[in-house]
């Protein structure tokens with residue numbers, strides 16, 4: 019029934035693509051100077067089975083930006099990144115990466131980017147050090163710089179102690195960390211990171227974020243997808259949210275949070291109280307006409323510009339209706355609230371492989 023799942027004319031989509039990239043990531047000297055790091059116009063990608071994964075994305079990411087690309091599972095993030103990394107050909111539209119057209123000039127796009135895919139592409143038969151050395155060779159890192167670069171990257175990703183161990187002995191998180199190191203060996207001016215820290219424990223994750231911040235401070239553009247919204251909030255200058263292949267919201271984290279429309283009043287209810295009934299009562303008070311009142315697990319969430327000043331009135335109204343409140347809190351919106359208000363769902367976070375639990 020289903021035809022092959024790659025788009026017609028697609029390049030292979032195998033995972034070790036950047037290893038083929040020629041050398042001299044940043045220093046080509048012949049690129050479109052001053053161009054945006056990413057410039058996209060009407061990008062569409064329909065897979066051969068008819069799935070419209072990307073439906074007309076317009077996007078500009080200035081050089082030097084730390085950009086976050088968010089969206090629920092299946093929204094089109096990885097497909098978009100793969101077009102930027104020249105692993106998939108767009109069905110229509112244009113995308114320029116570091117000034118080079120992804121369709122007309124894929125080799126030069128590849129020279130100018132680093133790409134850390136969701137699936138790790140480390141070679142299990144090689145040691146940690148050999149994996150990085152291999153990447154140095156593939157990317158043409160000057161011979162004299164390699165030892166220092168390898169030491170720096172092993173230290174960065176906390177693998178110095180196991181540099182001589184084969185990657186097949188590593189945990190999933192250790193492989194991720196090694197993969198991050200190999201994507202950065204050639205110090206590319208633009209790095210695509212597709213969920214680079216999923217599965218890492220908080221310490222390893224923070225270490226990587228520190229490094230990403232450091233390379234961004236040095237001028238490297240970062241295009242990141244992540245499940246950890248508080249990290250997107252902390253790191254990204256600007257974000258776009260993609261939903262069903264369309265960008266539905268774009269702006270700085272503060273802009274997006276402002277668009278949620280006020281503060282959030284969270285009310286915890288006694289377990290005997292039905293949150294749906296309490297939400298109906300809260301709506302009937304008419305206190306938050308410009309906002310929203312939603313039942314949550316065990317309580318209510320009111321999003322409103324009047325959440326703070328009218329919160330007490332709501333608590334009194336609930337008490338008068340014999341609805342037992344056991345706690346409440348008014349807070350500013352987070353990116354989780356942004357995500358929820360845009361997509362109608364909470365972001366799903368996979369278990370940490372190294373911790374065996376959620377963060």
Ligand SMILES: Nc1ncnc2c1ncn2[C@@H]1O[C@H](COP(=O)(O)OP(=O)(O)OP(=O)(O)O)[C@@H](O)[C@H]1O
Nearest residue numbers: 023024065067069071090091092093094095096097
């Ligand atoms: N090779 C393929 N053939 C057909 N459909 C595909 C293929 N790869 C992805 N899709 C579909 O395209 C849509 C976008 O998928 P994509 O992987 O780009 O989403 P995503 O936002 O990166 O999701 P996730 O966060 O789960 O990685 C989904 O409906 C997905 O099922």
